[in-house]
């Protein structure tokens with residue numbers, strides 16, 4: 477029998493790439509050849525970085541580097557297996573205790589990334605008979621976690637407590653469990669979730685709450701415990717976060733009650749069926765948490781930098797979406813104009829990217845500050861913005 481040849485099954489890739497280009501949505505990588513810090517060599521050129529998540533400057537810190545080297549010498553480079561088989565090291569216990577202490581929770585569990593922590597936690601705690609109400613601007617992994625769980629996922633308007641209340645009133649009773657999900661510090665706009673009000677509604681409507689502290693941990697709170705800690709929230713909740721931002725390493729975590737963590741060890745597929753965090757990453761994260769707790773001056777410097785940039789932008793008459801965190805996003809206009817401004821900054825040796833749809837609804841320049849930025853580096857940024 478003669479079969480029809482399958483003609484060019486990958487041709488659609490060309491067509492799709494062409495439409496991505498046409499919408500000005502095309503993205504590509506830039507190559508960095510230097511150590512993490514406020515200055516980086518990008519594609520061979522020295523640039524001042526206002527785009528890093530390395531808020532406390534820990535990713536290049538000697539003590540994290542030494543911890544990673546020493547753990548590698550003791551344990552080797554790979555964890556060699558999943559946590560339930562050969563991958564569970566004494567270091568993982570130490571890190572999980574350090575996270576639980578930082579977060580003032582009973583327990584914590586580390587995942588290979590923050591993305592996987594959210595996918596694993598959400599899909600383990602809700603299912604087909606359940607409801608998820610999520611902030612419309614939640615990070616991709618909260619949304620994908622919802623899809624993976626099979627629960628009915630409904631977005632409420634960004635930061636809008638009245639809308640959340642209305643949606644709870646309308647839908648809650650039809651479902652078994654309900655999970656409210658939100659970033660604590662929104663990754664693209666840098667604004668803050670109304671966590672107290674959310675906790676109040678969760679009490680009233682019998683909901684669990686999952687807060688993603690990816691950009692809050694190390695940055696907010698006296699000891700760097702995150703926004704939840706800074707607000708003194710004491711009700712039970714599920715905290716998720718990353719080791720890769722202020723903590724300067726790689727990996728993610730869930731922190732909460734001992735029974736939640738025990739349950740996740742038995743039900744979170746992205747934890748069970750994947751290799752444990754590497755010794756180097758684990759040890760670097762332990763060292764970072766120690767510094768987050770013992771060197772509050774880093775956090776103070778970071779907040780002074782936020783204040784300095786905020787004042788400078790005000791003096792220039794530039795309105796940011798929010799100045800409540802080290803993430804400061806500015807909308808200048810359409811995609812093309814925003815790209816031109818990013819280009820202009822880049823021309824002046826400043827790396828502050830344009831963030832575009834589909835990541836965000838409207839194009840903006842997203843600036844992030846680090847504790848290790850100097851006043852003169854921030855002044856250089858402000859001068860460049862003044863010239864736009």
Ligand SMILES: *Cc1c(COP(=O)(O)O)cnc(C)c1O
Nearest residue numbers: 589590591615663690718720727
């Ligand atoms: C970066 C980020 C994540 C993902 O963390 P990784 O460890 O990089 O996978 C999750 N949630 C939010 C809000 C983030 O900004």
